[in-house]
Amino acid sequence: MKLHLMALEFFVYGTMATYSLLSQFLASEGLTESQIGLLMSVLPISSLYAHHLNFEIASNIGRINWLKKVVLFAGILIWGLFLFESFIAKFLFMIAFAFFFSATTPLAESAIVDIANNLNLNYGRIRLFGTFGFSFAALLMSGLIRIGFVTIFLTFSLLMFLTFLVAKGVKEVELNEDERVRSKKPLPLFFWLLLPIVIFGIAANNFNFVFLPVLMEKREYDISLASIAFSMMAITETPFLLWADTIVKKLGVVFILSSGIFVVGLRNLLVAMVDSPTMLLLVQLLQGWTYIVIYYSMMSLIQSFGAARIRAQKYFWIAMGIGPFLGSSLGGLLSEKLGLLNAYSIFGLVPMVISLLILLIFRKTLKI
Known part of the structure; x- marks a missing residue:
């Protein structure tokens, strides 16, 4: 079972790496920054309705069972973005595709966390294979994308099919009666206070x-550079995931969140300042203390809620969708109005200031 869980993480995050290159394809199609931002924001904004509906469906037919279905639909629907040239057609297909693809990671992670806890497995070490999958897929695409942008869609569909095959070997994890009844128990106020912080941090990171x-497309860098950057960024998460539980326990959720947001801002600010491909790649190495520390600290907090964790997971993934929506849509508008580098500066300075305010306001609860 452990091998199945590691493989599931590997392929699920591999699809995310492949999907990340979609904006490069859209830029090559001649779309404006605001159009790209709007299209890329469809996936995260769908979380406002899709996560709730998908979790409701999954609670009735099983998380693994529904996961197997959504990956097949997503693997097919993504082709509409490639086959149709008009912005309207791409937008409509993105809406349909996003409903299913947005459910892939939340369903997989929700099931994997519960199975890992039931079998007394180290979730951080299992999640590490998601990082490996993201890095491998991004590195693979750095070569394949030279053939043509069609390889993005071919690779995505293949990885989705492999996810389906692996999921078939994962035993369904059921909620017991106590969890079904108590899942509606009110969540701690502290959880609701942290969600806006999560949204802000994820928005700046997603930008x-x-x-x-x-x-990179505007600067006419090598076409494979974006894939190489994503691969490097993913692998930098490895040190944190190896000792994630210990780090979270010693530093606390609040400090982890604020420090992650600070580094997100620092990375964005440095991107606006560097002017060479090599320096741009080196700056991306800061990724190891951004998304993953925000994500893992919140998942650790949620697991402490007991039976109420299922409800908390649903709201957490909705927040994880709102953040990228703001990063994509607002980022696209700022880039078009003020210039891309100025937008990077804004998404750099503001998060750094906010992170310091978080530490100041929550200084008495740093160990939570």
Whole structure:
């Protein structure tokens, strides 16, 4: 079972790496920054309705069972973005595709965390294979994308099919009666206070993921550079995941969140300042203390809620969708109105200031 869970993480995050290159494809199609931002924001904004509906469906037919279905639909629907040239057609297909693809990671992670806890497995070490999958897929695409942008869609569909095959070997994890009844128990106020912080941090981080390939396209860097950058960024998460539980326990959720947001801002600010491909790649190495520390600290907090964790997971993934929506849509508008580098500066300075305010306001609860 452990091998199945590691393989599931590997392929699920591999699809995310492949999807991350979609903005580069859209830029090559001649779309404007605001159009790219709007299209890339469809996936995260769908979380406002899709996560709730998908979790409801999954609670009735099983998380693994529904996961197997959504990956097949997503693997097919993504082709509409490639086959149709008009912006309207791409937008409509993105809406359909996003409903299913947005459910892939939340369903997989929700099931994997519960199975790992039931079998007394180290979730951090299992999640590490998600990082490996993201890095491998991004590195693979650095070569394949030279053949043509069609390889993005071919690779994505293949990885989705492999995810389906692996999921078939994962035993369904059921909620017991106590969890079904108590899952509606009110969540701690502290959880609701942290969600806006999570949204802000993820928004600033997502801006870089969406517009880094666009920046490279504008500067006419090598077409494979974005894939190489994503691969490097993913592998930098390895040290944290190896000792994630110990780090979170010693530093606390609040400090982890604020420090992660600070580094997100620092990375964005440095992107606006460097002017060479080599320096741009080196700056991306800061990724190891950004998304993953924000994500893992919150997942650790949620697991402490007991039976109420299922409800908390749903709201957490909705927040994880709102953040990228703001990063994509607002980022696209700022880039078009003020310029891409100025937008990077804004998404750099503001998070750094906010992170310091978080430490100041929550200084008495740093160990939570």
